[in-house]
Amino acid sequence: MPGESSARIGGLWASGLQEVSSDVSALDSHGRWAVALPYAGTPVLARFASWGTEAVEAGAWAGPHPDAWVSSLDESGYGSRVQQIRDEIAAGSVYQANLCRVLSALMPDPATSDVSGLWSLLAAGNPSPFGGYLLLPDHDVAVASASPELFLSMRADGSRRILRSGPIKGTGRTPSDLTDKDVAENIMIVDLVRNDLSRVSEPGSVTVPTLLDVEQHPGLVHLVSCVEGHLIGGTTWPQVVDATFPPGSVTGAPKIAALDLIGRLETAPREFYCGAFGWVDADTGEAELAVAIRTFWLRDGVLRFGTGAGITWGSDPTAEWRETELKAAHLIQVASGAWQAGRP
Numbered sequence: 001m002p003g004e005s006s007a008r009i010g011g012l013w014a015s016g017l018q019e020v021s022s023d024v025s026a027l028d029s030h031g032r033w034a035v036a037l038p039y040a041g042t043p044v045l046a047r048f049a050s051w052g053t054e055a056v057e058a059g060a061w062a063g064p065h066p067d068a069w070v071s072s073l074d075e076s077g078y079g080s081r082v083q084q085i086r087d088e089i090a091a092g093s094v095y096q097a098n099l100c101r102v103l104s105a106l107m108p109d110p111a112t113s114d115v116s117g118l119w120s121l122l123a124a125g126n127p128s129p130f131g132g133y134l135l136l137p138d139h140d141v142a143v144a145s146a147s148p149e150l151f152l153s154m155r156a157d158g159s160r161r162i163l164r165s166g167p168i169k170g171t172g173r174t175p176s177d178l179t180d181k182d183v184a185e186n187i188m189i190v191d192l193v194r195n196d197l198s199r200v201s202e203p204g205s206v207t208v209p210t211l212l213d214v215e216q217h218p219g220l221v222h223l224v225s226c227v228e229g230h231l232i233g234g235t236t237w238p239q240v241v242d243a244t245f246p247p248g249s250v251t252g253a254p255k256i257a258a259l260d261l262i263g264r265l266e267t268a269p270r271e272f273y274c275g276a277f278g279w280v281d282a283d284t285g286e287a288e289l290a291v292a293i294r295t296f297w298l299r300d301g302v303l304r305f306g307t308g309a310g311i312t313w314g315s316d317p318t319a320e321w322r323e324t325e326l327k328a329a330h331l332i333q334v335a336s337g338a339w340q341a342g343r344p
Helices: 024-028 075-090 115-125 180-198 237-244 255-265 317-336
Strands: 006-009 012-021 032-037 044-052 096-106 132-136 141-145 150-157 160-166 168-172 207-217 220-230 276-281 286-291 295-299 302-311
Touching: 006 115, 006 276, 024 032, 024 044, 024 237, 044 132, 075 096, 075 255, 075 302, 075 317, 096 180, 096 255, 096 317, 115 132, 115 141, 115 295, 115 317, 132 276, 150 237, 150 276, 160 180, 168 180, 168 317, 180 207, 180 220, 180 237, 302 317
Parallel strands: none
Antiparallel strands: 006 012, 006 132, 012 044, 032 044, 032 276, 096 302, 132 141, 141 295, 150 160, 150 286, 160 220, 168 220, 207 220, 276 286, 295 302
């Protein structure tokens, strides 16, 4: 895996790797950390000595051809699982579940597989509010994200800390594509996130400042809401993660039942996809973690990318498959180098 340890997260460049840990309690210690929490697996926490605006030179990147990608589920397999989720909803087991598939492709040349270079392409071809990359060659970690979704942020407000989440549910090419199903799905997940945040927030402090905003992103639109609460004093990062992770928007409701159903239906591990990606500053008490969607990760010469859709009783299998294609198509083009500004 080429390149030196570095990161670009939260608008800053990180260099001078000092420590790598898998212990989430390290986020309560000192320093500013790059954070990658896999959906399932070992946390990756990297403390860097330097965070600044001086850019790290991007490494060489030549991605797979757009036709080289293979999906963990084909359209038929995905559609049959959508129907299985609808059957579970009819039986009262769940109200909603997020069904994902993982795309994978061999990298054409190990010498041109530096994810800092991939991030440069994503920044130009798919700018996103929470995008970035983390490269730790000695630890076999190479992640590049163009996530549009806030999982958690933490900010000081006087003596209090404000915990905020921005769940996305509802996707279309244009606002006119958004349906009543999208609205219902978003509201269900907002309720779930309210419940998660209430576990570590002062009683009565959890609110929904915005509900069902329409956000424009490259090639599509999303319905986005905002949930926030006042963190209980003395709450640690292990407690925050235990209360809120994995993100509700990529699991379902009720969360425990949805997680069980997802585990039975999906055929490939999500790994970094649908986890959390961002930074935590233990010195200031601030943080910003995205939901790791629109995210690539590289291991053993294979590049992977996840895509999925939230399934409700109102879901149509063909429409949900097309939503997963819509979410993936532009990013795959960008990562291949086939996308160019001004071209469709």
